[in-house]
Amino acid sequence: MLAFDIHSPEEEIHFPLYQEKEVRVFVKRDDMIHPYISGNKWRKLKYPLEEARLTNKTILVTFGGAWSNHLLATACAGAKFRFQTVGFVRGEEVQNPVLALCKLFGMQLYFIGRESYKNKPSVFEKHFGHRDDAYFIDEGGYGEKGALGVKDLLEEIQGIYNHCFCACGTGTTLAGLALGNSAMQLHGIPVLKGGEFIYEELRKLHADPLQVILHLDYHFGGYAKSNIELQNFIQAFCQQTGIMIEPTYTGKLYYALHDLISKDYFAKGSKILTIHTGGLTGLLGYL
Numbered sequence: 001m002l003a004f005d006i007h008s009p010e011e012e013i014h015f016p017l018y019q020e021k022e023v024r025v026f027v028k029r030d031d032m033i034h035p036y037i038s039g040n041k042w043r044k045l046k047y048p049l050e051e052a053r054l055t056n057k058t059i060l061v062t063f064g065g066a067w068s069n070h071l072l073a074t075a076c077a078g079a080k081f082r083f084q085t086v087g088f089v090r091g092e093e094v095q096n097p098v099l100a101l102c103k104l105f106g107m108q109l110y111f112i113g114r115e116s117y118k119n120k121p122s123v124f125e126k127h128f129g130h131r132d133d134a135y136f137i138d139e140g141g142y143g144e145k146g147a148l149g150v151k152d153l154l155e156e157i158q159g160i161y162n163h164c165f166c167a168c169g170t171g172t173t174l175a176g177l178a179l180g181n182s183a184m185q186l187h188g189i190p191v192l193k194g195g196e197f198i199y200e201e202l203r204k205l206h207a208d209p210l211q212v213i214l215h216l217d218y219h220f221g222g223y224a225k226s227n228i229e230l231q232n233f234i235q236a237f238c239q240q241t242g243i244m245i246e247p248t249y250t251g252k253l254y255y256a257l258h259d260l261i262s263k264d265y266f267a268k269g270s271k272i273l274t275i276h277t278g279g280l281t282g283l284l285g286y287l
């Protein structure tokens with residue numbers, strides 16, 4: 001439908017600890033789908049964009065924080081597939097490299113207070129309710145259509161794995177994996193504090209929470225928080241693997257995996273698939 005169907009590569013990651021503990025770790029390189037419509041953000045946008053096109057919508061209206069990978073993905077996808085884009089940004093007006101890129105792709109940005117931001121459908125209704133050409137996309141691409149786009153990822157998987165890991169923000173990506181998976185044990189690494197809420201989100205998105213294990217202690221103090229230990233790990237990982245990760249999502253994911261492997265969480269010979277969900281522009285906030 002939308003001419004953009006990229007199968008990301010799947011490759012093994014070589015890291016001394018993995019060899020020492022006799023486990024094998026692989027990565028589905030969704031970060032390579034596109035530099036700005038990256039990773040899970042493309043997967044989550046795919047069906048909403050199709051629906052927008054089919055119902056003759058011309059404006060995509062969405063929501064995010066000031067460093068949102070989803071805002072940037074929507075801005076770029078809008079430009080690529082010729083939709084106008086509007087982004088409501090949480091909080092006071094700021095400037096940063098991610099928002100600059102959103103504007104470069106033609107997104108109109110509006111900053112809204114944290115209180116009104118909480119009720120996104122009402123913000124949409126207030127500003128776009130009178131227009132039948134506007135299409136609502138939830139923060140982070142959250143929702144059932146988003147999960148279905150992620151589910152398609154499983155059909156691309158070539159290898160056979162015992163475990164599959166992803167980082168969780170809204171839980172949509174993990175829900176999508178749970179919707180399509182039967183063979184692998186699924187694991188989620190919430191990047192927010194209090195990540196138990198993901199179990200509830202899975203239920204809302206019709207995924208079975210009993211299928212997944214959440215590892216709740218790798219948030220490093222909360223969303224976008226990090227410390228020197230995480231930063232040192234990211235440095236070592238990038239240097240030894242040639243695969244780039246960042247502190248908000250994938251850094252926490254691979255740190256968690258590393259920690260679990262070092263604690264002999266996995267049986268010898270286990271094959272573990274990780275989903276690199278992209279979002280590398282997040283690094284612009286840390287440099």
Ligand SMILES: *Cc1c(COP(=O)(O)O)cnc(C)c1O
Pocket residue numbers: 039040041069070140167168169170171172173174249250277278279280
């Ligand atoms: C948005 C994002 C996530 C979170 O995905 P959810 O589907 O909201 O759980 C994970 N990784 C990266 C790199 C992201 O940009």
